[in-house]
Structure formats: structure tokens, C-alpha cells
Amino acid sequence: MNIELTDLTRRFGRNQAVAGVSLEAGPGVLGLLGPNGAGKTTLLRMMATVVPPSSGRMRLLSRDPGAHAQRREIRRRLGYLPQNLGYYPAFTVVEFIEYFALLKEMPPSRIPKAVAAAVEGVDLGTKARAKLRTLSGGMLRRVGIAQAIVNDPELLLLDEPTAGLDPEQRVAFRTLMRDLGERSTVVVSTHLVEDVGAACTEVALMDAGQIVFRGTPAELTVRGKDHGIGDAPLERGYSAVLAAARS
Amino acid sequence: MIERPDMAPPDVDLDRVWTGVAAQVWRREPPRLERAAARLLRSPGLARALLTTPSLLAPWLIASVVVLGAGTIATAGTGEPLVWLIAPALAGAAIAYAYGPGIDPAWELLCSMAVSDRMVLLVRALAVFALNSVLGLAASAASGTAAAVTFGWLIPMTAVCALALAVATVTRSANTGAAAGSAAWIITVLAGQATAGKFTAVVTEAVLIIPYLAVAACCAAIVVYATRIPRGTS
Numbered sequence: 115m116n117i118e119l120t121d122l123t124r125r126f127g128r129n130q131a132v133a134g135v136s137l138e139a140g141p142g143v144l145g146l147l148g149p150n151g152a153g154k155t156t157l158l159r160m161m162a163t164v165v166p167p168s169s170g171r172m173r174l175l176s177r178d179p180g181a182h183a184q185r186r187e188i189r190r191r192l193g194y195l196p197q198n199l200g201y202y203p204a205f206t207v208v209e210f211i212e213y214f215a216l217l218k219e220m221p222p223s224r225i226p227k228a229v230a231a232a233v234e235g236v237d238l239g240t241k242a243r244a245k246l247r248t249l250s251g252g253m254l255r256r257v258g259i260a261q262a263i264v265n266d267p268e269l270l271l272l273d274e275p276t277a278g279l280d281p282e283q284r285v286a287f288r289t290l291m292r293d294l295g296e297r298s299t300v301v302v303s304t305h306l307v308e309d310v311g312a313a314c315t316e317v318a319l320m321d322a323g324q325i326v327f328r329g330t331p332a333e334l335t336v337r338g339k340d341h342g343i344g345d346a347p348l349e350r351g352y353s354a355v356l357a358a359a360r361s
Numbered sequence: 362m363i364e365r366p367d368m369a370p371p372d373v374d375l376d377r378v379w380t381g382v383a384a385q386v387w388r389r390e391p392p393r394l395e396r397a398a399a400r401l402l403r404s405p406g407l408a409r410a411l412l413t414t415p416s417l418l419a420p421w422l423i424a425s426v427v428v429l430g431a432g433t434i435a436t437a438g439t440g441e442p443l444v445w446l447i448a449p450a451l452a453g454a455a456i457a458y459a460y461g462p463g464i465d466p467a468w469e470l471l472c473s474m475a476v477s478d479r480m481v482l483l484v485r486a487l488a489v490f491a492l493n494s495v496l497g498l499a500a501s502a503a504s505g506t507a508a509a510v511t512f513g514w515l516i517p518m519t520a521v522c523a524l525a526l527a528v529a530t531v532t533r534s535a536n537t538g539a540a541a542g543s544a545a546w547i548i549t550v551l552a553g554q555a556t557a558g559k560f561t562a563v564v565t566e567a568v569l570i571i572p573y574l575a576v577a578a579c580c581a582a583i584v585v586y587a588t589r590i591p592r593g594t595s
Contacts, residue, residue, distance in 0.1 A: 200466035216406035
């Protein structure tokens, strides 16, 4: 298992963002669905080792992120796209991706090819030498995805990766996610149930800091039978599970 | 993702060939300074992180040189040792703007990288401090003030920098850190004037060295504590 979480919690002052999440995941694409404030981003940030949990047990890639040396090993094998990607406006696309490849401690001799593959993977070859300040929001999102995949990560965490992408790019990105999910664990936090239906092998639905559903997209769809809210079958399943969790 | 006509012989992977070509075309030789830093720090990632320090970039350095240059000219013109008054506050602000969520655009990403964010903080702080010390010493030497005043501000500057860094780290705000460092230095200078009757007392009185070093040590401990990741939860 690449992700093993047991009763994980995270508090920010009085607010409990994550309230006892237990989760195991191996290779594949896991979609994290849920309303705003459900705790998806906090859970992803904990798995990215950006914030530590308040309590509970977490093992990533069979290592303990609480121990310095093991955390470093996890981070070498990790790809992370935060919800708000900060960037250096004067960097070019290649420089930005190369910078994070270096910070992930990739062997310097491997970096040029890995950067080129990541740039091509998100279809930004024509903008490789463009300054980041000249790019559109969708292109910046793709730069963010490229830096996340540059080290061919075993664990890839993506927070709202398709935000700002046009429909064509979104379709291409789903293909990329499916490819990556064949050999690594991809966790995608999203509001878009169509992304989950098209690319995810499993879904976890979060509400109020807890996972209230875990299953395949097909199983989530089944939950929505005879439920009136939602335009698509998956949306109806999503609404039905949330309604049941809150009742 | 790009469709290409299937014209190549079956044993040639065009995508792989193209990636190799693109890697060569886009390859950029790191600047000499970065290569030297990578050798010194034994980490190319840390070297690149050092060169992205906001307060080591050209606009900041030019501004620092201009401020210290103006201080040098004013000192030479008026006979008042203004450089030592400016240098610690300037260095404190530079340290506060060296690292943190408020000033580093990609801070969230930096915190998930194999190169330790604490190491990045340490290396950046040391580099900014060293550079500001050199600039301050050059300005002091050029202004021709007494030797005690010329070198006396280095220890107070250490305390001001440590305070600015600690406040910036704890509050996660570079502005707050810079303000705290500057305010503390101004209050210290005014207190020296009030008690000893001269501004220069805060840099010439040997009795103050121990308190300055104590403040610097406490602030350094606060920075170390504030940047830890607790390990008891995994």
C-alpha cells in the first residue's frame, strides 16, 4: 500500500479540518470528492508532508513521514500540485520545472530529459521558454502539473488539477492521469464529478472532515438511483451519499 | 498527446527521440555563481533555492547599495556616523524578506520538497547576513568613522537580524519581521541616547555585547523551534 492512514485528524485552532480519516490506497487513481470545507485540501497537504497531523497514524510509500530521513525519501518520490500554485514570474517554464526537479534531489544528469518529458506530457512544448508571467491561468496549471510529474512520482497528489483547463486540455489530462495511475498512486481532489467518472478507479467522498463513502465510480452511481438531485448519474450518487451522511 | 503520422521504421520511438532533442535544445547551463554555490553546498537544489532568495535579487541589492551609499555620503558630509544606524535595520529587513510564506511565491511547494525547508532558510539567512555585513563594512570604511563605531554595529546587527527572522518565521509575515527588527533597533538607539547621552552608545559600550548575543541566541532557538515538524503523530 502506498497510502496507509489510520484515524488521522488535523485541527486548526478550534476548527477540526480532518476528523478521523482512515484510508488505504495502492496504485490507481483515487478521486477525493466533497463540498467546500470538507477537508480534502487539508488531507492532501498532510499526505504531501506540508502539515503534520494533529493525531493518528500515517505511512506513505511504506515509510514514516514523521522521521526526517524517511520523510526525505518520501518527498523524493512525491509529486504535489497545491490548490494555489505559487510561481516565480521571471522564471521560464523549463526553469520552473527544473528548479523543482533539483529540489526533489533528482540526479542532475537525468533532469534535462525528465523536464522535457514533463513539458511534453502537459503539451507545453511551444511555451517551454516563455516566462511564467506571460502564461494564461490554464497554462500555469499545466506547468504546475508538469513540476508534479517531473520525478515520475510513486505518489502523486493533485489539488483541483483541472481548474482553469479548457475541455480539450481536461480530456488530455484525464488520459495522463490514467497513464500515471497504472504504475503509481494518484490522489485527485476535485469538485468535478465528470473528472472522477472519466479518470478515477476509486472515489472517496468527504464531508465534515470524514470519509463518508469509499468505492468505485460505478458504486457511487448506484447510490444515486431514485435520488432526484443532480444532472448526471454520478452527481445524483454524490448528492445521495451526502444527504444520507448528513441525515 | 500530439498525433504524429506513422512514418518512422518500427524500431524508432519518435516520442523518445523528440524528448531527447527537446532536452538538448532547452538545456541551460547554470550560471557560474550557481555552480560555485552547488559545489560549496554540495546540493544543486539548495544552490538554486539560494539564488531565488528575494533579498538577494538585483533590485534589492541595488536598493541596499543606494541606501548605504547615501548614508556614507551623509556621514562624510555631517560627521555624524549614520552608516551604523542604517546597516542593522537594513540587514534585519533583508533577513525577514529572505524566506517564508508571505514572500516566497512557491513556499507551499518548497515545504514538500526533499531539500529541507529548514536548510533553505538557514542557507538563505546566512547568505543575506554575510552579504549585508560586507556591504555595511564597505560603507563604514568609506565613511571614515572611528574603528569602534565601524565594527561595533556587527554584533547588534546579528541581534536585529535574528529578531527579524524569528518574528517573520513565527508570524509568517516578512513585513511584520522587518517592522519588528527596525522598531527594536530604533528603540535601542533612542534608549542609548536617553541613558548615555549619545546615539553611538549602543555600538560602543562593551557591556551590551552579552545582551545582544543573548537576544540573537534566543531568537535563533525560536526559529529552530518554529520550523520543526513534530514527529509524535506518525
